[in-house]
Amino acid sequence: MSKFAYLSVLLGCLVGTAWLEIFLRTKVYRRTIRLILTILPVLVVFSLWDAYAIAQKHWTFDSRFVTGITTVANIPLDEILFFIVIPICAILSFEAVRSARNWEAGDEDSKWPIPSWHCLECWLLSLWTCMSFGQRF
Numbered sequence: 187m188s189k190f191a192y193l194s195v196l197l198g199c200l201v202g203t204a205w206l207e208i209f210l211r212t213k214v215y216r217r218t219i220r221l222i223l224t225i226l227p228v229l230v231v232f233s234l235w236d237a238y239a240i241a242q243k244h245w246t247f248d249s250r251f252v253t254g255i256t257t258v259a260n261i262p263l264d265e266i267l268f269f270i271v272i273p274i275c276a277i278l279s280f281e282a283v284r285s286a287r288n289w290e291a292g293d294e295d296s297k298w299p300i301p302s303w304h305c306l307e308c309w310l311l312s313l314w315t316c317m318s319f320g321q322r323f
């Protein structure tokens with residue numbers, strides 16, 4: 187089980203926030219293009235950061251807690267999934283608060299999938315979340 191510890195944490199995060207999409211109708215997963223455009227910069231920036239840190243031997247991953255599957259530049263698959271899952275959870279949480287409080291972000295009537303100011307907020311929230319959680323693994 188320890189080989190799947192990292193993935194278990196990610197699964198727990200997804201399960202823990204999944205109900206927000208269903209019961210608070212956050213519509214995060216329905217706006218797929220917007221979600222991808224929000225997460226993609228986080229994924230690219232942090233993957234490059236990890237690749238550099240791994241290459242310089244500043245950053246390592248305990249092989250007891252990751253699957254052992256590596257991607258480009260020796261980055262564990264678990265870490266790449268982290269850069270996708272944690273921002274999704276952060277965005278779901280942000281949208282849940284908006285939904286519960288009836289807060290508007292100014293993009294409610296927009297038909298465009300292009301990120302608006304609201305998605306910039308989500309991107310910054312995702313960036314901060316990844317930096318915060320990343321210190322713990």
